[in-house]
Amino acid sequence: MYKFDFVAVRSPEEAVARLAERGPDGCPIAGGTDLLVQTRARLITPAYVVDIGNIAELARLAQEPDGTLWIGATARMRAIQLSPLFRGAYRVIAEGAGLVGSIQIRNLATAGGNLCNAAPSADLAPPLLAVGAVAEILGPAGRRTVPLEDFFLGPRRTVLAPAEILLGVRVPRLPPRTGGHYARHTPRREMDIAVVGVAAVVTLDNGHCADARIALGAVAPTPIRAARAEAVLRGQPLSAEVIAEAARLAAEDARPISDVRGSADFRRHLVGVLTRRTLEQAWRNAQEGGVIP
Numbered sequence: 001m002y003k004f005d006f007v008a009v010r011s012p013e014e015a016v017a018r019l020a021e022r023g024p025d026g027c028p029i030a031g032g033t034d035l036l037v038q039t040r041a042r043l044i045t046p047a048y049v050v051d052i053g054n055i056a057e058l059a060r061l062a063q064e065p066d067g068t069l070w071i072g073a074t075a076r077m078r079a080i081q082l083s084p085l086f087r088g089a090y091r092v093i094a095e096g097a098g099l100v101g102s103i104q105i106r107n108l109a110t111a112g113g114n115l116c117n118a119a120p121s122a123d124l125a126p127p128l129l130a131v132g133a134v135a136e137i138l139g140p141a142g143r144r145t146v147p148l149e150d151f152f153l154g155p156r157r158t159v160l161a162p163a164e165i166l167l168g169v170r171v172p173r174l175p176p177r178t179g180g181h182y183a184r185h186t187p188r189r190e191m192d193i194a195v196v197g198v199a200a201v202v203t204l205d206n207g208h209c210a211d212a213r214i215a216l217g218a219v220a221p222t223p224i225r226a227a228r229a230e231a232v233l234r235g236q237p238l239s240a241e242v243i244a245e246a247a248r249l250a251a252e253d254a255r256p257i258s259d260v261r262g263s264a265d266f267r268r269h270l271v272g273v274l275t276r277r278t279l280e281q282a283w284r285n286a287q288e289g290g291v292i293p
């Protein structure tokens with residue numbers, strides 16, 4: 001069995017202080033559902049872990065007075081899936097969280113762990129990119145914010161510097177008549193990671209698409225936005241033809257690899273299919289009002 005020191009802390013500041021003191025041979029642990037699998041497989045061999053999973057303030061889910069939503073780094077996927085905060089336009093976030101693993105995994109898995117582990121297939125990443133979330137980070141030099149689309153650098157790499165931790169993500173207030181949807185393809189219905197995941201968020205204005213954001217998972221080294229597909233939708237009346245063109249451009253924007261779970265061509269095809277479906281559902285949700293919580 002692989003052994004490491006376990007460091008318990010009571011606050012985010014103490015977590016950062018312990019990480020800074022003990023140096024780069026260790027890392028935070030939240031739910032452990034990625035980390036422990038990786039240590040068991042010896043993919044990583046930390047000398048110590050700092051347990052941030054029991055810091056109550058880090059698990060906060062809230063609507064702030066300015067209407068933004070806060071998702072604390074150690075909020076569990078199950079809490080996000082069930083929270084009444086993630087309705088209407090924000091439902092896309094609960095949809096991503098609700099697809100992670102099984103109920104048992106979702107009771108442990110955290111939002112921050114999903115993002116910091118930086119797997120290209122992470123299910124919470126496309127929904128949070130599509131709503132324009134911003135990461136808040138604490139480190140020895142203090143606090144800083146980074147738009148989530150700049151947070152990922154590559155598979156298992158983020159902008160987090162040594163001894164920095166993710167505090168949570170802030171979701172901006174979305175305009176009325178905004179709707180979203182996240183869907184993924186997996187060979188099995190549950191307990192499988194996305195071969196492709198697509199999140200779409202659209203805002204309507206008099207039947208026209210005032211804004212659209214599309215984020216793709218598992219088709220590039222990091223989760224990405226499909227910028228050309230978004231551009232073709234903006235200002236247009238949403239029709240089957242416009243959506244088909246956006247789906248075609250999203251498939252072109254994807255940079256998938258071939259692996260045991262699907263060829264690059266198959267993934268590209270799936271991006272087109274899922275972009276069309278998620279846009280259609282996001283559009284329907286927006287027409288229904290995209291209730292602001």
Ligand SMILES: Cc1cc2nc3c(=O)[nH]c(=O)nc-3n(C[C@H](O)[C@H](O)[C@H](O)COP(=O)(O)OP(=O)(O)OC[C@H]3O[C@@H](n4cnc5c(N)ncnc54)[C@H](O)[C@@H]3O)c2cc1C
Pocket residue numbers: 027028029030031032033034035036037052073074099100101102105108109110111112113114115116117121122123124160164165166167191192193194
């Ligand atoms: C059976 C099984 C099924 C799964 N299914 C899915 C799935 O369907 N979809 C999916 O996306 N994922 C899935 N996962 C992966 C995993 O459950 C998620 O990525 C989960 O959200 C990770 O959160 P965690 O709290 O367990 O992270 P941990 O394992 O605790 O940490 C993961 C990494 O992030 C770092 N970290 C954690 N929190 C912070 C922080 N606040 N600041 C800085 N660094 C931090 C850790 O140091 C570590 O490197 C599955 C895992 C298992 C075991």
